[in-house]
Amino acid sequence: MDVRGGSGVNRIAKRPVKTLFYVAAVLGIFLSTCSPANALPAFARKYGMPCSSCHEAWPKLSPFGQQFKDNGYQMGNDRDAPIFQQPAYWPVTFRITPIWHRESNDKTQVDGSNGVGGNEATVTTHGFDWSGLDFHTAGTLANNYSFYVLPSSDNTAAFHFESVWARIDNIGGSSWINVKLGKFELDNLLSEKRILTLTNVSGVYTNYHFQPVGEAYKFGIGDNQVGVEWMGHSKNDRTRISASLLSSSDGQPSVPNSRAYNGYFAASQAFEVGSLGLQRVGGFAYIGQAPTYFQFTNGGPTAGLPGTGIGNKGFQRYGLIGMWYVKKFDITTIFFHSHDSAYLGTNTPSGGPLNPTGALPTGAQAPTWNGGLFESHYNFNPQLILINRYELVRMSQQALSTNPGNLGNADVLTFGARYYPFISSRAGFAYHGEYAIIWQKGVSPVTATNQTTSSLLFGFDFAF
Amino acid sequence: MRRLQITKIVLILAIGIAVPFAGFGQQMESHIGNLTGHSEAGRQLYYRYCWGCHGARGNGDGENAPYLNILPRNFVIGAFKCRSTPTGTLPLDSDLFSTLKRGINFTNMPNWSALTDQQRADLVAFIKTFSPRWKTEKPGDAIQVPAEPALSVASIKHGSELFQKLECWKCHGQEGRGDGPSASTLTDSNDQPIRPYNFTSDNRSKCGKTNQDLYKIFMTGLDGTPMPSFADVIKPEDAWDLVHFLRTLQYNNKSPELALWLSTKEGAEIVNAKKVQNTYTGSGVKP
Numbered sequence: 006m007d008v009r010g011g012s013g014v015n016r017i018a019k020r021p022v023k024t025l026f027y028v029a030a031v032l033g034i035f036l037s038t039c040s041p042a043n044a045l046p047a048f049a050r051k052y053g054m055p056c057s058s059c060h061e062a063w064p065k066l067s068p069f070g071q072q073f074k075d076n077g078y079q080m081g082n083d084r085d086a087p088i089f090q091q092p093a094y095w096p097v098t099f100r101i102t103p104i105w106h107r108e109s110n111d112k113t114q115v116d117g118s119n120g121v122g123g124n125e126a127t128v129t130t131h132g133f134d135w136s137g138l139d140f141h142t143a144g145t146l147a148n149n150y151s152f153y154v155l156p157s158s159d160n161t162a163a164f165h166f167e168s169v170w171a172r173i174d175n176i177g178g179s180s181w182i183n184v185k186l187g188k189f190e191l192d193n194l195l196s197e198k199r200i201l202t203l204t205n206v207s208g209v210y211t212n213y214h215f216q217p218v219g220e221a222y223k224f225g226i227g228d229n230q231v232g233v234e235w236m237g238h239s240k241n242d243r244t245r246i247s248a249s250l251l252s253s254s255d256g257q258p259s260v261p262n263s264r265a266y267n268g269y270f271a272a273s274q275a276f277e278v279g280s281l282g283l284q285r286v287g288g289f290a291y292i293g294q295a296p297t298y299f300q301f302t303n304g305g306p307t308a309g310l311p312g313t314g315i316g317n318k319g320f321q322r323y324g325l326i327g328m329w330y331v332k333k334f335d336i337t338t339i340f341f342h343s344h345d346s347a348y349l350g351t352n353t354p355s356g357g358p359l360n361p362t363g364a365l366p367t368g369a370q371a372p373t374w375n376g377g378l379f380e381s382h383y384n385f386n387p388q389l390i391l392i393n394r395y396e397l398v399r400m401s402q403q404a405l406s407t408n409p410g411n412l413g414n415a416d417v418l419t420f421g422a423r424y425y426p427f428i429s430s431r432a433g434f435a436y437h438g439e440y441a442i443i444w445q446k447g448v449s450p451v452t453a454t455n456q457t458t459s460s461l462l463f464g465f466d467f468a469f
Numbered sequence: 470m471r472r473l474q475i476t477k478i479v480l481i482l483a484i485g486i487a488v489p490f491a492g493f494g495q496q497m498e499s500h501i502g503n504l505t506g507h508s509e510a511g512r513q514l515y516y517r518y519c520w521g522c523h524g525a526r527g528n529g530d531g532e533n534a535p536y537l538n539i540l541p542r543n544f545v546i547g548a549f550k551c552r553s554t555p556t557g558t559l560p561l562d563s564d565l566f567s568t569l570k571r572g573i574n575f576t577n578m579p580n581w582s583a584l585t586d587q588q589r590a591d592l593v594a595f596i597k598t599f600s601p602r603w604k605t606e607k608p609g610d611a612i613q614v615p616a617e618p619a620l621s622v623a624s625i626k627h628g629s630e631l632f633q634k635l636e637c638w639k640c641h642g643q644e645g646r647g648d649g650p651s652a653s654t655l656t657d658s659n660d661q662p663i664r665p666y667n668f669t670s671d672n673r674s675k676c677g678k679t680n681q682d683l684y685k686i687f688m689t690g691l692d693g694t695p696m697p698s699f700a701d702v703i704k705p706e707d708a709w710d711l712v713h714f715l716r717t718l719q720y721n722n723k724s725p726e727l728a729l730w731l732s733t734k735e736g737a738e739i740v741n742a743k744k745v746q747n748t749y750t751g752s753g754v755k756p
Contacts, residue, residue: 052577052579053521053522053531053533053536053537053577054518054521054522054533055517055518055520055521057517057518058517058518058521067517067583068583068584069518069581069583069584071583072582072583073579080572080577080579080580081572081579081580082572082573082574082575082576082577082578082579082580084575084576084577240582241582241583242582242583277585277586277587279587280510280587282585282588283584283585386513386516386517387516387517429521429532430521430532430533
């Protein structure tokens with residue numbers, strides 16, 4: 006299983022056509038995994054505050070920024086409604102990142118002595134490039150009515166809607182009642198949309214997207230989802246709690262997997278520890294279900310009619326999170342536990358014309374795994390942040406009992422630094438450098454042996 | 470001779486380098502309850518959160534100051550609106566701490582309740598390094614806030630009379646909407662136009678929302694604004710009557726004072742005649 010899908014190019018001179026194909030594939034995958042991040046100079050311009058107020062290092066939020074977001078993009082000082090802005094004020098920010106990067110994969114499928122696609126080789130590519138483009142537009146429509154729309158593209162300018170939501174804030178004057186409807190990021194304390202790393206390997210959190218080898222159903226707790234969210238928080242944001250009802254579509258439009266609903270719950274509590282700073286602990290749970298076959302087909306027995314998914318089977322993601330500060334140093338720790346139905350793990354219909362008895366394959370069992378994440382930062386000052394992350398995923402039960410016990414296990418190590426040469430309320434700019442490497446067990450495409458993929462990236466990350 | 474010249478050059482260079490930074494080298498502490506704030510820690514926070522408005526030197530000339538309709542506080546002057554100390558004196562550390570936690574309503578100063586108490590204490594300590602007043606002066610003695618007398622219709626009526634007698638209406642307007650005949654002429658200590666408080670807009674004043682906060686504003690004034698201190702003009706019991714009356718001007722705030730006033734025929738007629746129905750047109754901000 007390769008949660009990145011990253012690959013590369015080898016022996017370039019020998020096969021130019023395939024070389025081009027691989028390069029395109031690598032870049033496409035890389036750019037599709039560059040998560041849009043939320044850093045909005047539009048807010049800084051509105052309130053006249055430096056980006057460092059709301060971001061420890063943009064796009065990562067500070068507690069003050071989190072409070073601002075939770076309060077519906079409002080400071081609460083009666084300067085929040087658009088009526089207080091110049092009529093020409095238009096809350097739009099764009100972000101894009103010109104880069105140089107190097108991608109390497111030691112077990113890429115290539116042609117060779119074993120025929121077409123019968124061999125593996127180390128493939129390395131490098132060159133200048135650019136990321137996708139994000140157009141963030143967000144703010145308040147009036148007091149306690151906020152919105153966020155994010156058209157986002159890959160580097161070919163193929164756009165999709167990454168976020169589309171409106172929120173009614175502080176209903177009845179209570180900070181405990183806020184309701185959001187649309188496509189939005191789950192209330193993850195460690196936000197993947199505000200991730201500080203950009204490489205192919207580490208541009209997303211492995212634990213947020215991990216799925217057992219062979220499972221076709223796609224779900225990522227880091228993906229923006231479609232639904233409705235209730236969120237409440239104390240005035241000072243020390244206590245936060247939320248619950249969401251979501252379509253089981255992994256954020257895709259037009260409800261292709263409709264008629265299944267998922268729930269997400271998150272809660273956390275922050276507390277002060279003297280001069281060390283604000284500590285926060287919390288937990289989350291995603292209780293999901295997904296169809297395993299279609300009620301109707303149209304075009305043959307395997308062509309399911311979209312929207313008629315049926316035979317739902319469950320999956321769950323649980324986690325405990327701690328965000329620990331020791332003055333300028335902070336570390337986030339997360340423990341994950343995940344569990345999928347054996348039907349989802351083995352892509353088996355639980356009924357229907359293809360499997361009327363709902364029988365599972367021999368040896369099928371519910372895949373279960375645990376994960377850990379340790380992400381540390383050293384914030385020298387608002388202009389410089391050092392980043393380190395280590396993630397691991399360990400399967401505790403495979404989807405098929407015949408699979409090796411460690412199949413798909415992953416370890417990811419990342420080092421990075423971002424330097425912001427200026428801190429302003431008008432725009433943001435960062436020199437970005439990062440190296441990330443992932444080791445995975447038994448996932449190489451031909452020999453099913455261990456695979457190593459690494460990324461090196463330097464870039465100018467800017468938002469205006 | 471040559472060694473002497475070198476020594477002189479080194480000394481001149483050292484002085485030349487040191488003098489511009491002399492003001493930034495001083496250390497300050499703040500004391501709020503059991504908390505002790507340190508200016509060095511506050512410096513880092515200031516240059517993360519505050520300098521955009523208040524400026525790198527604390528004189529209120531941050532890069533965003535030209536775009537704000539109420540200019541940021543100039544910390545070098547050392548004059549602060551929200552105090553518990555007499556007019557013209559330095560505030561207590563706890564006053565600055567409270568302002569940071571609460572923010573200043575109707576300005577761009579947000580509440581910083583998301584920060585920890587220690588961080589706010591550190592910021593207070595650093596803010597004090599900007600003004601030389603903190604080296605030579607001590608904060609004033611906190612004014613005493615006597616216990617609030619029982620609310621009564623007589624108290625509200627007396628407060629109404631004081632509102633006329635003290636000519637509060639000249640700035641705040643007869644209905645408390647901040648539109649008195651002098652309103653358009655007022656300026657703050659930065660010579661910037663300033664609008665008197667509109668009592669009908671909210672139940673929060675610049676310096677807090679409790680009756681005690683309102684009482685303190687009469688007695689301390691808002692330094693740097695045209696709002697004077699009335700400590701030498703009215704007695705404490707009169708100030709409380711004025712507080713009770715002003716609460717009745719806040720039509721959208723279900724206060725005990727307004728409820729009592731509405732229960733009288735006279736009060737109901739006055740309030741209903743003045744009240745603007747809340748249509749939520751435009752900004753959604755209550756009129």
